[in-house]
Amino acid sequence: MLATGAAVTTALAQVDREKIYQWINELSSPETRENALLELSKKRESVPDLAPMLWHSCGTIAALLQEIVNIYPSINPATLTAHQSNRVCNALALLQCVASHPETRSAFLAAHIPLFLYPFLHTVSKTRPFEYLRLTSLGVIGALVKTDEQEVINFLLTTEIIPLCLRIMESGSELSKTVATFILQKILLDDTGLAYICQTYERFSHVAMILGKMVLQLSKEPSARLLKHVVRCYLRLSDNSRAREALRQCLPDQLKDTTFAQVLKDDTTTKRWLAQLVKNLQEGIQGDDNLQSMLIGTVMRKIKSRTWKKQRYFKLQDDCMTIWYKSKKAGKAHSTFSVSDVEAVREGHQSEVLLSIADEFPADRCFTLVFRGRKGNLDLVAESAEEAHTWISGMKKLIENLENMGEREKLDQWIGDWFKKADKNNDGRMNFKEVRDLLKMMNVDMNEHHAHRLFTMADKSQTDALEDDEFVLFYKMLTQREDVLRVFQEFSADGQKLSESDLEDFLKQEQLEGEEIQQHAKQLIESYEPSDTAKQLNAMTFDGFLMYLGSAEGSIFNPHCRAVYQDLSQPLCHYFISSSHNTYLMEDQLRGQSSVEGYIRALTRGCRCVEVDCWDGANGEPIVYHGHTFTSKILFKDVVNAVGNYSFKVSEYPVILSIENHCSVEQQRVMAQHLSHILGDKLLKSTLDGHSPIMLPSPEDLKGKILLKAKKIGGLEENINGMVDDSMTTEVSDEDEGAEIDDDNLHRESIIRRVKRSKQRLSKELSDCVVYCKSVHFNSFKHSRIHSKFYEVASFTESKARKQLREAGAEFVHHNSRQLTRIYPSGFRTDSSNFNPQEMWNAGCQIVALNFQTAGEGMDLNDGLFSQNGRSGYILKPSFMRDADQIFDPETPQKQDGHQPCILTIQVISGQQFPKVNIKEGSIVDPLVRVEIHGIPMDQAKQETRYIENNGFNPVWYDTLRFTIHTPELAMVRFVVEDYDKTSKNDFVGQYTLPLSCMQQGYRHIHLLSKDGTSIPPSSLFVHIRITGLK
DSSP states (O other), X not given: OHXXXXXHHHHHHHHHHHHHHHHHHHTTSHHHHHHHHHHHHHHTTTOTTHHHHHHHSTTHHHHHHHHHHHTHHHHXXXXXXXXXXXXXXXXXXXXXXXXXXXXXXXXXXXXXXXXXXXXXXXXXXXXXXXXXXXXXXXXXXXXXXXXXOHHHHHHHHTTTHHHHHHHHHHHSOHHHHHHHHHHHHHHHHSHHHHHHHHHSHHHHHHHHHHXXXXXXXXXXXXXXXXXXXXXXHHHHHTTSHHHHHHHHHHSOGGGXXXXXXXXXXXXXXXXXXXXXXXXXXXXXXTTTTHHHHHHHOEEEEEESSSSOEEEEEEEEOTTSXXXXXXXXXTTOOEEEEEGGGEEEEEEXXXXXXXXXXXXTSOGGGEXXXXXXXXXXXXXXXXXXXXXXXXXXXXXXXXXXXXXXXXHHHHHHHHHHHHHHHHOTTOSSEEOHHHHHHHHHHTTBOOOHHHHHHHHHHHOTTXXXXXXXXXHHHHHHHHTOOHHHHHHHHHHOSSSSEEEHHHHHHHHHXXXXXXXXXXXXXXXHHHHHOOOHHHHHTTEEEHHHHHHHHTSXXXXXXXXXXXXXXXXXXXXXXXEEEEEESSTTBSSOTTTOOBOHHHHXXXXXXXXXXXXXXXXXXXXXXXXXXXXXXXXXOEEHHHHHHHHHHHTTSSOOSOEEEEEEEOOOHHHHHHHHHHHHHHHGGGBOOSOTTSSOOSSOOOTTTTTTOEEEEEOOSSOHHHHHHTOOOSEEEEEOOTTOGGGOOOGGGGGGTTTSOOOOOOEEEEEHHHHTTOSSEEEEOOOOHHHHHHHOOTTEEEEEEHHHHHHHHHHHHHHHHHHHTTXXXXXXXXXXXXXXXXXXXXHHHTTTOSEEXXXXXXXXXXXXXXXXXXXXXXXXXXXXXXXHXXXXXXXOOTTOGGGSTTOOOEEEEEEEEEEEOOOOOOOSTTOOOOEEEEEEEESSGGGOEEEEOOOOTTXXXXXXXXXXXXXXXXXXXXXXXXXXXEEOOSSSOOEEEEEEEEEGGGBOOEEEEEEEEOTTSOEEEEEEEEEEEEEEEOO
């Protein structure tokens, strides 16, 4: 019986094989092909070697491809019928058979046959014929990835399969979504595939965004099968460290809470994956358990003074971007601050406040959070050394993560912050009213009809509310850059992309780049182009072009000037030196707080010359404060400690301590002891080679050294030869501002007490600490030419310096080519305001001391000048200011040899997302842009654009401003955005200042800074710059 059955089966199989061969032959004929396709597709599971038979039979694969190509015209426009769809799907079923067979798979890939299916995956029609077509096409790709072969993944990664799958995952039928997600899962499970998706932020964020949308949809319409694949994709992404960091912020809440508990109650595998995913993300943020502990939160003491010490509960929010804290008392309001606002974390007693309680709390429990700009520090004491370590290490890691963020990530973060502000009821969605309120918050005055149209276009889910990714789409429509698109299309041959040649033309003709343009074009495409398809074509899409123009390379400041690029081996007097006045003051000069924080902040901004006003203090300890005023007092030794700790954190080049000495000989000796003991080898106490020099050493020679500028007994030569007495009498310091009231201002003596010049004894110990910067009284330029030594430093108030500049500008410049000069603000500036430093730089004055604690034009110029050359604090003066044989008078630059003026033409094109400055509800910025030239008197100029009414979000000007600049080497350019007001003074919105010599030409973005000099992303100006010779 069995034998008979087997014989019958064999006979049937033989008949089937004959039929199979017959149907394969019939594929070659258009008349018989349709029936053959139908019959063969039914047999593909029961005939194990059907794939080789199809592949090796003559003309068969060509016939199947012909079926596919024949319906291309029916997919666009979408006219595909059910009959057409069924027929081509039978052909696809046979190709799936070929794709999955080990004998034919490699040849199938080598022939690039999957690419013939991609047009079907591009379709969006929801009709059944198209759904069936997409699903069957996905089945072919699914059959390929099911094999887990490396060659399959390698092939697919060279194609656009990932974005195609993501599109279907977002909007396909449940079955299509399931297959597309399975394909993505298989790509992710391959190490190469995971690395590819996580290689760029754009790829990862696209995948994460679609997965997030799917989770949201699944929470409304559950599907255990689809959820399983989604969770597996997330779990695999969490194996990549960069993706893990990002998932902490964007993993949907529904995967963290009990939303899917019911759906997964019987699915132990997916539940295990989900638990592992959450564990991976928690492990990812632990960093020795630090961030994990911060998420749980801890009680610490917030310290404001010796008497104000209050307990607060501090906690890191789930977004890992925000710190939340509140009083322990019930009902008290809470506060938050962003990790992005924190500039640094200091361990131990590194602030006045924490030093004052050092006897009560040990250093290993104390730390300080330092905020950007001029915001006060946050001093904290943890309950234990372990907790302090947790927060110190955790905060440092969070700050590092932020610094490593790309521009696109920062922008998405910024958009997310706005979304949270506008989402009043915290439901993760925004209705149209919330969107309208948000537009006002973002400085947009938009026609309601237009706003609603954009809202509807972004509302893909058609729920009358925008979810987070829909809001991103809304934001992108809102910020469509027509101004940049114009430039892009001008250089694009096809209006769709910039070929490498197009990009080279743009770089050459507009950006005026001359060297290695071809190489630079390739590098820009590699760095900024988000589309892998465009990269393979060596082309740049509009998105890539926009990213380039918004990057550091596309900014107005030349990246070459960011690093140290100048010669730093010339004498100190050949450099402008970043310098601070009354460094110890945090506020004004009458009642302000004195603080070592002033020194720390100045030094970490690259300042290289700080001022110390020293007076006799109690218990034999010198103190630092603004004499004869109500400013608070700090210990000299604490200042020296801060200088020792922070001098070389930002710049390795020398720091000058400018001492205003009012101490007795006894306390001067204590000063010398502190300087020597605390600073050790950092303090320069002898000439570099031990011999008598003939000129000042260079910043390069003095790397890592701290120099004292103060009164000195005798000269450098006598010191070296040992011919100096133990002490001697000398005049009080010229920097005693009480003694510096100009003769023509004597009627203002009541404002600041006049201190008569008195004689003062100097201690030899302190005098010996002064080497290359001996403070001397200035007599005249003639006297200096004949008598002064290269190491002598004269100090001038701003008014005396102006007088010398007016009367003998060229002599002042010549004097400064040989020795150092210090300029400081008038004693009448009791509010710690600043003069314009430019006029002093015009005379070649090196140490132009400003009140770093006071924001405004003076500090903008100072920050602008010293933002170049690696923020070293030293900027090489132009050659005509260094060469003693050249004559340069800032009043008459045209008399200078080689005088070469230039024309600066600035077209102010547009502005982007200015901050709101007026807190009145409904108020929107009316922006105008003022461009200021600061330089020699002949070059000083200001011009403004028109103001744009009610648009601080994306104003457009296309206004052109022209300036003639006679001494470009000294010119600074300051861009100021203001909120125009007819009835009162315009409000400041933002500014950016840079040297003309550091300016890049062409189309450039200017990333605006706040009044404090901190960045305010993504606020910017878009301009076109041209610098030409004067004809």
